[in-house]
Amino acid sequence: MTVLFDTHRGLLEEALRALETRGFWTPFPEVPSGKIYGESARDEGQTAFDSSIGNPFELPEHPGANSVGAEASPWGFDLGITYPAADVSDLVAASQAAAPAWVEAGPKAWVGVCLEILTRLNRMSFQMGHAVMHTSGQAFPMAFQAGGPHAQDRGLEAVAMAWSEMVRVPETAIWEKPQGKGSPLVLEKHWQIMPRGLSLIIGCNTFPNWNSYPGLFASLATGNTLIVKPHPSAILPLALTVRVAREVLTEAGYPADTVLLAPDATGAEITQNLVRDPAVRIIDYTGSNVFGEWVRSHAGADTQVYTEETGVNSIVIAATDDFAGMCANIAFSLSLYSGQMCTAPQNIFIPRAGIDTDEGQKSFDEVAQGISAAVDALLSDPMRASGVCGTLANPATAERVANAHALGRVIRESHALDEGRSASPLILAVEAGETDAFENECFGPISFIVAVDDAKAGVAVAADLAQHKGAITAALYDTDEDRISDAAAAFARAGVNLSINLTGNIYVNQSAAFSDFHVTGANPAGNASLTDAAFVANRFRVVMWRRPRAA
Amino acid sequence: MTVLFDTHRGLLEEALRALETRGFWTPFPEVPSGKIYGESARDEGQTAFDSSIGNPFELPEHPGANSVGAEASPWGFDLGITYPAADVSDLVAASQAAAPAWVEAGPKAWVGVCLEILTRLNRMSFQMGHAVMHTSGQAFPMAFQAGGPHAQDRGLEAVAMAWSEMVRVPETAIWEKPQGKGSPLVLEKHWQIMPRGLSLIIGCNTFPNWNSYPGLFASLATGNTLIVKPHPSAILPLALTVRVAREVLTEAGYPADTVLLAPDATGAEITQNLVRDPAVRIIDYTGSNVFGEWVRSHAGADTQVYTEETGVNSIVIAATDDFAGMCANIAFSLSLYSGQMCTAPQNIFIPRAGIDTDEGQKSFDEVAQGISAAVDALLSDPMRASGVCGTLANPATAERVANAHALGRVIRESHALDEGRSASPLILAVEAGETDAFENECFGPISFIVAVDDAKAGVAVAADLAQHKGAITAALYDTDEDRISDAAAAFARAGVNLSINLTGNIYVNQSAAFSDFHVTGANPAGNASLTDAAFVANRFRVVMWRRPRAA
Missing domain, CATH: 3.40.605.10 (Aldehyde Dehydrogenase; Chain A, domain 1)
Structure with missing residues (x-):
């Protein structure tokens, strides 16, 4: 037949x-x-x-x-x-x-x-x-x-x-x-x-x-x-x-x-x-x-x-020549389906002393605020907010969001949206050495902006997390080609796929059939x-x- | 580089x-x-x-x-x-x-x-x-x-x-x-x-x-x-x-x-x-x-x-148009490296009432004797015998041969060869329903000629053994194309590679790189x-x- x-x-x-x-x-x-x-x-x-x-x-x-x-x-x-x-x-x-x-x-x-x-x-x-x-x-x-x-x-x-x-x-x-x-x-x-x-x-x-x-x-x-x-x-x-x-x-x-x-x-x-x-x-x-x-x-x-x-996906921000585009892109990745994609980033590593951007030097808090503001802008229209965030599949995720506030300094508060069981992104800031809250998966619209010594340290922590806790995606923003090359090698050794300098309508969350291999099988996020x-x-x-x- | x-x-x-x-x-x-x-x-x-x-x-x-x-x-x-x-x-x-x-x-x-x-x-x-x-x-x-x-x-x-x-x-x-x-x-x-x-x-x-x-x-x-x-x-x-x-x-x-x-x-x-x-x-x-x-x-x-x-490899003899060639071929397969190849046959299933051959109808015992005599002929020259059989890698194999005589009616006695720790093939005859000795691997130069009701029963027992105990090879001698086709399907379901009507210088034991896949992974003989x-x-x-x- x-x-x-x-x-x-x-x-x-x-x-x-x-x-x-x-x-x-x-x-x-x-x-x-x-x-x-x-x-x-x-x-x-x-x-x-x-x-x-x-x-x-x-x-x-x-x-x-x-x-x-x-x-x-x-x-x-x-x-x-x-x-x-x-x-x-x-x-x-x-x-x-x-x-x-x-x-x-x-x-x-x-x-x-x-x-x-x-x-x-x-x-x-x-x-x-x-x-x-x-x-x-x-x-x-x-x-x-x-x-x-x-x-x-x-x-x-x-x-x-x-x-x-x-x-x-x-x-x-x-x-x-x-x-x-x-x-x-x-x-x-x-x-x-x-x-x-x-x-x-x-x-x-x-x-x-x-x-x-x-x-x-x-x-x-x-x-x-x-x-x-x-x-x-x-x-x-x-x-x-x-x-x-x-x-x-x-x-x-x-x-x-x-x-x-x-x-x-x-x-x-x-x-x-x-x-x-x-x-x-x-x-x-x-x-x-x-x-x-x-x-x-x-x-x-x-x-x-x-x-x-499950795994813990990370973004490392070392520098950018499109600060607004970067913040908007990350904001969408954090908001889309309320962080419930296996490819959604959870941690954003930023040098404690800030980064160089096309808008001049930005402090750690300025970058954090830039991302937070981009989320606010993205979700300012309630219908669009529901269209991006959807709802929370599981009641436990709503509880997790409610209980997560104590895990760091609140950069952006989470709110219920107009429709369904929902929560907009909660963004917390933490110091890498002072907590391990970010090292475990917090499934849902919870993300950590993590202060690290420098970009290299951010890549090292993110890659180490990927290798030991698992990760399906990683993202990097940088303008230094040598550092980009080193980061690509580090994430490759950790068995995680890396997206570099995404802005506009393509997101780290996305994995396209016939082109992207989804999950590598080379870290605990999947075999x-x-x-x-x-x-x-x-x-x-x-x-x-x-x-x-x-x- | x-x-x-x-x-x-x-x-x-x-x-x-x-x-x-x-x-x-x-x-x-x-x-x-x-x-x-x-x-x-x-x-x-x-x-x-x-x-x-x-x-x-x-x-x-x-x-x-x-x-x-x-x-x-x-x-x-x-x-x-x-x-x-x-x-x-x-x-x-x-x-x-x-x-x-x-x-x-x-x-x-x-x-x-x-x-x-x-x-x-x-x-x-x-x-x-x-x-x-x-x-x-x-x-x-x-x-x-x-x-x-x-x-x-x-x-x-x-x-x-x-x-x-x-x-x-x-x-x-x-x-x-x-x-x-x-x-x-x-x-x-x-x-x-x-x-x-x-x-x-x-x-x-x-x-x-x-x-x-x-x-x-x-x-x-x-x-x-x-x-x-x-x-x-x-x-x-x-x-x-x-x-x-x-x-x-x-x-x-x-x-x-x-x-x-x-x-x-x-x-x-x-x-x-x-x-x-x-x-x-x-x-x-x-x-x-x-x-x-x-x-x-x-x-x-x-x-x-x-x-x-390990596994238990079988030959089923239903009929042959080259009795002498079949016996010589099987004799070599039983003798080569004293049955210590993972591809060596252990069991030979023969209908209790005998088989049709180019030399006329042969009784169960005549077929068994034919194989035994072919082994004797193959090993009649001591130097050639050592060249075919080699030695026994492990002393435990020599003990196993010595202890195996009680497992059936001795068709061919095992003898030490001229060189090294050695034993020529021991061939035993058993009734399928009366013992399960042949159902386990007896590693070394030990084989069982097993009387079954008919060829179809032989295929069924051999395939069942392959499926449950593992087998790397199976062999069939038959002249009826419908029965051959049924047997091929049965052995395929049991996940074992089948050789049909081998005579001359090609043996069931042999697995050629670039052509034969060795072991299927589809039965307990390997994954x-x-x-x-x-x-x-x-x-x-x-x-x-x-x-x-x-x-």
């Missing part, structure tokens, strides 16, 4: 080219526009989302006699959606029952099905935007992008990378070994890609799709069966994804149970039982490093575990990278049969 | 082409001939080996105030060679001290150094042949091949695969994102390959080089530093390898301690301390599954572990495959820095 592969071959080939050059490319437009997605798409998406509220989620033929679901939108209402819930053993049994037919299908079928799922998901990006908005708490424009086209990009990237590694193995070869003057030895050899087994995807609350799609599509594209375990507070986006996957599988003649949903309830999570199940051979996990460590140490010794965990060869190559194995060539 | 890379670029490119087509290819001739290796090579190799006997092994500048070494040739004499031995903490410190300069060198330097090491090792294949012969107990022709050119092939294969995965990541890119009618966002991006860290290679007694070179060269080619831990009974081959590596590193201007030797003594092994050291980030292990399980479960959660462990992309891709990480493109 390679019809779907043939249908989407052009898309795959473009993605493969993009992965080679790593310039900008996407087949999934990020602008939520009717001109692109069809004039009725916006209304249809809204209607589809609205009609799901308060109802059982339909997942035809899916195992599960019970139902769970208690999602509440951080924007202020209960979703009231329930999902079919099955025991772990029933899910595993259903997955194993689906496996033989799916394994048999082979790489072209696996990849073709994945590409069809992605293109269908793209068409429903408005509906998905609402689903992500009301589970993650992101504002709609971000939810549309991060839950829709950007997540689809990351899924497609994983499919393309998986395909490129599978086709490195030829299907057949003739092996002909010379034997001096005698006849050569001739064997024909046949290789087959065999999936590793059952793949468990553990989603997170803040980016239910974006962080799950790489593992989900990498595993599906390499022939594994999937159990998708959403965060109990963000089930809907992955439930929609699983439903589309099951529809495509069914239409293509494969078992729908190749992709299963494993929803659960807060306080009665089934994640640990899934992780420990001996049938599970691959785990993709996004979440805290506390539970991440549990997953890594309780998964079977033969289970391949890929994680993105895998989205999406490099290592992320896909161990999801399948290769088996051979060989025999003397028929005469 | 890319002189070495430029020197060997042609070799690398040929290897890359071979990996794509997977036909026969090798740059390292397997015939121990003066015409190929130089007329003086044989004598020089012998002299070099002889002069090492009874002396301290010279490893200039290598850490280690103590000395260890108690190797005894299974051919009947003590080597009396001692090696510099350092504490684990000193080895780790030396490796970490060497890392920065080696990391800095970059992919072309890493690969160039590896290729130079391999070509130098090739030139000393005679010396290495003796070193492998008198540690593994292999006969010289096999020791020359397996410890020399065939191991070098496997090393080169790993280097080429590593290079191919590293160059998937471009060094730079311009990322230009359109902004409607505005100016595009333009970033320049720079990527750097960063090694994972300290790589520990744990060698085995029987194939000290062949099994170690893939991990050793895969790690070195991706910029990691190495601690090479040989089996206490087979230090010399890896000591020679480490010495060559250190010479090349020094000449090229890199720290010799990039590659360290960690010899130890039986009863005072340091392996566990090395495995548990938090600095170790990669482990390659070859050995028993008992210790393999210990390694997998005691290595750090962030340590990538690659193993080849990795030599050498697929998964074997190399996770030995390095990718880090980036990006900045707005200069105007």
Whole structure:
């Protein structure tokens, strides 16, 4: 069954080219526009989302006699959606029952099905935007992008990378070994890609799709069966994804149970039982490093575990030739989705004696005030403020903000915004030697402006934090090329990606599929990278049969 | 420093082409001939080996105030060679001290150094042949091949695969994102390959080089530093390898301690301390599954572990159109290096009612006798017998043979050969339902001819054993294409490579670099495959820095 592969071959080939050059490319437009997605798409998406509220989620033929679901939108209402819930053993049994037919299908079928799922998901990006908005708490424009086209990009990237590694193995070869003057030895050899087994995807609350799609599509594209375990507070986006996957599988003649949903309830999570199940051979996990460590140490010794965990991201400000642009850029990075992006900066290291800028020498406090004022300016319009900051996905984050004031000198106070459970950025100033508050992740809209001896010391502390606590991003503002070069080397050794002198509409938080590798796997913020060869190559194995060539 | 890379670029490119087509290819001739290796090579190799006997092994500048070494040739004499031995903490410190300069060198330097090491090792294949012969107990022709050119092939294969995965990541890119009618966002991006860290290679007694070179060269080619831990009974081959590596590193201007030797003594092994050291980030292990399980479960959660462990390999005989050829082929596979190859068959499943052959119907006992007689014929000349069987690497294997007689009906008795600690194949017949003796690995020249209901039952038992106990090879003799096809599918599901109807000079034991993937990683006989992309891709990480493109 390679019809779907043939249908989407052009898309795959473009993605493969993009992965080679790593310039900008996407087949999934990020602008939520009717001109692109069809004039009725916006209304249809809204209607589809609205009609799901308060109802059982339909997942035809899916195992599960019970139902769970208690999602509440951080924007202020209960979703009231329930999902079919099955025991772990029933899910595993259903997955194993689906496996033989799916394994048999082979790489072209696996990849073709994945590409069809992605293109269908793209068409429903408005509906998905609402689903992500009301589970993650992101504002709609971000939810549309991060839950829709950007997540689809990351899924497609994983499919393309998986395909490129599978086709490195030829299907057949003739092996002909010379034997001096005698006849050569001739064997024909046949290789087959065999999936590793059952793949468990553990989603997170803040980016239910974006962080799950790489593992989900990498595993599906390499022939594994999937159990998708959403965060109990963000089930809907992955439930929609699983439903589309099951529809495509069914239409293509494969078992729908190749992709299963494993929803659960807060306080009665089934994640640990899934992780420990001996049938599970691959785990993709996004979440805290506390539970991440549990997953890594309780998964079977033969289970391949890929994680993105928490870290402490830093900015070092050494100098700038665009003070206003720098402050505005940092202000946006601190505000966007209220610091709940895994790529959001937490610490801003500034020399105690201040820095050189295009506006003359600025003291430590002047730089701190410049950033604070830029946040105020960015959020001065309440509607725009909510559009940038969104809401707080988890009530614990609101508590954390409230309790953080004592951790330093308050440079900017946090305020509730007009909509939803929300908090604007809290900015604190501290002395590097006098507290270690900034050395741990304070998830949410909390940042520390940290006084250090000089720029070099700032880079050293930031890189050390990245190496030992983990970091996904780092940023630097400087005008001295030698110092920039030294900093780049230091952050490279700490295994963290560095953005230098960003101003304007590009932010350290942003990671573009087909170009940026997200997470390096080289520090505690995660053991895998989205999406490099290592992320896909161990999801399948290769088996051979060989025999003397028929005469 | 890319002189070495430029020197060997042609070799690398040929290897890359071979990996794509997977036909026969090798740059390292397997015939121990003066015409190929130089007329003086044989004598020089012998002299070099002889002069090492009874002396301290010279490893200039290598850490280690103590000395260890108690190797005894299974051919009947003590080597009396001692090696510099350092504490684990000193080895780790030396490796970490060497890392920065080696990391800095970059992919072309890493690969160039590896290729130079391999070509130098090739030139000393005679010396290495003796070193492998008198540690593994292999006969010289096999020791020359397996410890020399065939191991070098496997090393080169790993280097080429590593290079191919590293160059998937471009060094730079311009990322230009359109902004409607505005100016595009333009970033320049720079990527750097960063090694994972300290790589520990744990060698085995029987194939000290062949099994170690893939991990050793895969790690070195991706910029990691190495601690090479040989089996206490087979230090010399890896000591020679480490010495060559250190010479090349020094000449090229890199720290010799990039590659360290960690010899130890039986009863005072340091392996566990090395495995548990938090600095170790990669482990390659070859050995028993008992210790393999210990390694997998005691290595750090962030340590990538690659193993080849033990398994139970099977042959299923359903029918043959070349009875004599089949028996001769199997006889050689059972005899070669006395069943001490990880690819050697242990079990031969034969239908209780016998099989169809070109010589007419043969009863179970006639087939068993045919194989037994073929072993007798193969080993009838004492010198040839020693040349095929070699010796027993470990005294425990001799005991195991002696104790195995009670496990079944003796079809062929084992005898000591003329030279060294040796035992010709012991062949036992059993009933599948009446014993489980054949279900566990009986390492050494012990095989079971197992009566089963029919060929299909034989395939089922053999595949089940492979899946649950592990297997690296499987073989089938049959003339029915439908049954062959079913068997191929069954063994593929069990994750084991299958050889069909081998006769003549090609054996199930043989695994050719650049063509056969050795071990699938899909059953308990190992979690990795030599050498697929998964074997190399996770030995390095990718880090980036990006900045707005200069105007």
